[in-house]
Amino acid sequence: MPPIQDIGAFNAVREAGLAKLLPPVPRVAIGMGTCGRGNGAEGIYHAFADLIGRTGMDVKLVSVGCFGACFQEPMVNIRLPGEPLLVLRRVQIDDVARLLQDISSGRITPELVYCKLEEWDHITSTVKYGRGYPEVPSWTEVAFFKGQKKIVLRNCGLINPDDIEEYIGIGGYQTLYNVLIDGRPDFVVEQVKASKLRGRGGAGFLTGNKWDFLAKSKTDPKYIICNADEGDPGAYMNRNEIEGDPHSLLEGMIIGAYAMGASQGIIYIRAEYPLAVHRLRRAIQNAREYGLLGNNVLGRGFKFDIEVVEGAGAFVCGEETALIASLEGQAGRPRPRPPFPAQKGLWGKPTNINNVETWFNIAPIVSKGPAWFSETGSTKSSGTKVFSLVGKVHNTGLVEMPFGTPLKTFIYDVGEGGSTPGRAIKAVQTGGPSGGCIPREMFDTPVDYETLQQLGAIMGSGGMVVMDEDNCMVDVARFFIEFTHSESCGKCVPCRVGLDKCLRILTGITKGIPGMRDRLEHLDELARMIRDCSLCGLGQTAPNPVLTAMRHFRTEFEDHLLARHCEAGVCQDLALSPCENSCPLRMNIPRFLQLYQENQIEDAFLSVILDNPLPGSTGRVCQHPCTMRCRRQTLDEPVNIRDVHRLIADTVFASNNFESIVKRIIARKLEPTGRKVAVAGAGPTGLTAAFYLALLGHDVTAFDEKPEAGGMLRFAIPEYRLPKAVLRREIELIERLGVNFVFNTKVGIDLPLNELADRFDAVFISIGTWKDSWLYLPGTELKGVHSALGLLEKMSRGIPAPIGPKVAVIGGGNAAIDSARSALRAGAEVTIYYRRDRSDMPAIEEETLAAEEEGARIVFQALPHRIIGDQDGAVRAIEIEKTRLGEFDKSGRRKPVTTGEIQRYECDTVVLAVGETFDLDFCKASGLELKEEGTLIVNRFTLETSRPYFYAGGDVITGGSNVSNAMGFGKQAARNIDERLMGEKRWDRLFPEFTYSQQPPAEPSGSRRHNGHLIELMLRSRSNEEVVTGITPKEAHEESCRCLRCDVKTNVSAS
């Protein structure tokens, strides 16, 4: 190929290139970026090549770069002449033969087709592929691409990066040619200035101004450098840009060189990107051959060449002065600025450095004009930015969006929400190790340079790492500091030593090293000092992850330091095992499983009951958060922990040895202290507190407004889920420990708090949420409208339920399901109306499924509109309004949005189960402070209220919750009340030593999970008999063997 010297030769190449892109034969293009290759694209390429060779089909096979949707790799584009380009996803080698058959038959089966492109705007030209395939969505209709605007990625994944003719074919190098013919370099600089393009490397300095500096400099030679030293963990847009479309970079640089009068260009790229380096070198060689680089560019007398320099991968070399030092053969350490590179850069000569993506934007700006460019984006940041959306999000990949797009669009629309069911997204980390974490409450934030900076994060190179509830923000901060710490060059003191100190403190917090309590302030002070005093951008931004984490997630830091608890279960040194960490009662679960496995039933029971005073009841109704992070589910399913401890409790309560075990428990009681503690409310929270306080030797009196203890367990949870006999035995045991019960006494009304203060040394308030939230709905005054709790309480007391044959239940929590199932047992026909979707229901999933089996109908996305009565004032029907799922709200769930569609259902009874509340005005009167939402203010760690010696726990501080959470508070309160009353830590004295094996299983047990057995549908749906029979001793033994014993931590020495 002789170098192009005139427009005729150029146009000939252009036509040849376009013909390659739109051949008269089928064209198959395999996405062969690093992401595609990692997913097997090479194998697919060879499979196609083999089969095409063998069958002799007339098919053009090429490799292209990445189209952006990395979660759908390997991707293949197929285009038949005259038809749209079809983008296929997750193509496997097995699919190749069938696809070729499809090609020869002239019709691609839509099974693997992700989307279609009927035409494509390459910015420098538009390619029309053809129309057809109406059943296949266009690329703009696919969630991942919706709203994206591809300026930088205009060619990626569509043209063959190794073929310069294809690039010229879609209008490439045309802009360069025009610029050279035009012959006004200063006009190009003006255009870039007017476009307000900002550097895409992270700092966002105006590119035009930088160009102007260099253009005005009279020194010769001048250098331009492309910074392709991309090194942020989780960011890879520069790599894919170069792999997919290297000529766009070259064209931008040649235009830039002409505009600024530079004669030498250097691309500094990290050696860890071998494919990008390879394609870049080939592109440069081709550009030289075609006369686009060299002594006479396009025959216009302009001299410019580009050299590729491979960097060794030091993160700090992304800092321009360090990059220059590295190019000069010195250690990559930054120099102070001024002098700026534009004054004194490479070899002391004026130098301009721009990021890969900045160079990619040049040709479109010059070709279409600055006004076109600044149409896109926000006022201060024009154009688009490529982000790498990764982490705990469903759709991952490269996303090119206009500046100013809100974060939630990226995460919930493009990313389609969290990747793990049941885990809400917590935060997004932008800007890599120099960026910060933005909590989900702030997902409305538009993404541009200024707003991100205000939140303490940065744009950086455009990494976006999504995190969910399984990510510990302290650990995330530690991870990023570990990275910058190891990448610090060591030149300036704040970054070298300061980051080392930060890392030590953060490691200390995540490992639970004692003596760290006051370190949070040191950490904050240190982080600010590093930010304000460091020499270069690495140090100045390195503390951002710590500062933002402390700003937005301070409670997590406090949890680690003050409660030794990592909510996300990441910091393993703070927990015994994932199950123990997730249990609100922090039960030593591996211990009782092992004891049961060793047939030490009595010890297993002692272990269980000393951790959880209501083992039989919780064994039936607990939400079992323990299984949430059980590691067994990485093999098959989590261990059925709840049913094992239910069986242990049931077995021992019914055994002949029960009395001897009770003696063993009573023997654990500490000597009487003479201190008196009142417990207001004998529900699960109060019972738990009373149990431990009695064990600790205090004189405990528990008050309750009801005639019996047990709270919600007794009066709200129906008999068929929790037989009252089970609960009664457990309460009896608490009584035998010496707890006095006073019933039918309402604390605050019958017994003022101030009187309790006189009679007792400490008071624990644990009344439940007995007041139903009432829905403001027309028709709630009608006869036949009931509250769920009122109804459940009546039924649990054996009073016949005042319900008719057709019942409508409104709500989606456990109370809704319980009332529905109770109504079924009373012979009614039941429909549940819930405003969100099934996956958002707060009720325990098994219970919902059982209710449906028993005949309850659930209508989702249905918001009550009004209740209609007849002339007697009785309920006749309910009207609901259909909802659709709208945007994600701050809880990470989709908000139900009304649609206006009203549906009417006949019924005669309506049960409102829309949450519970309480009346705590009496607390206010006694000097206890309340939050705005009406709950009591307590110290999160001690549970002490604003009034000394008054403690509170359970629903009164959290609002309606569940039994295990409530009991967790009771346990925590007892421990703190004791410490406060006695002035010493006596808690550990309650617990005996257990002897059990400390060997993890050599091989995981092969048995599958056993679930509790539901009794037969015929029997259960019309009776109050307990519906789940639990598991058998043999099954329980197998379950206990399935435990992987995460609690056994052996130091494996690195030998």
Place this chain on the structure above:
Amino acid sequence: MPQTISIRIDGELVSALQGQTILEAAKQAGKYIPTLCYFEGLSAVGACRLCIVEVAGTDKLLPACTTPVQDGMSVTTTSPKLTQYRRIALELLFVERNHVCAVCVSNGHCELQNLATSLGITNMRHWYNYPNLPVDLSHKRFVLDHNRCILCTRCVRVCAEVEGAHVWEITERGISSRLTSGLNQPWGQVTDCTNCGKCVQVCPTGALAEKGWAVEEMVKQNDNISGLAHRKGGQ
């Protein structure tokens, strides 16, 4: 002849020469700004960050040793924030390595120690790193004690810029950075070393010292080195 301009230092109007750094202008005007890695006559590297000052119109703290003066600039050399940050920088240097003044040849004549005293540092709030560091005794006249090195690179610069021998360099990076001689050889084996001792004399602490001195006895004689550097045409 460079142009004379006016700047304010701590509110006081002083004259400075175009091209001077803030530090040079301040010195000329008799204003004190603490420094540690800076050494008159050698190139400034802005590494220790003790000379940071506030300049009106920017939120950034700028190192006085490398920031050129501009006409009308208003510089603040002392503020509660600057003092706090300078103290932290010194604390970090102290905990980074094993600075035990009581057994140091430079005790009483140490720039690090003097700065700490003048900034009122009496104890460290951070834990010491206690790194396990060697002492290079291979040179016949001098000692390199890594425990006392603060990586200011004065020795690197004086050797390269004044003596022209290029014996010293920094190896590794981050917290693992170490001063190294020759091709990572013991100092005594580096044939490039001219034994001139300039590195020893410019060293602000007891990291580089002459053999034969006991505790407190090593007094650095470096007044003439700046003059020498100026004659050599250094910066």
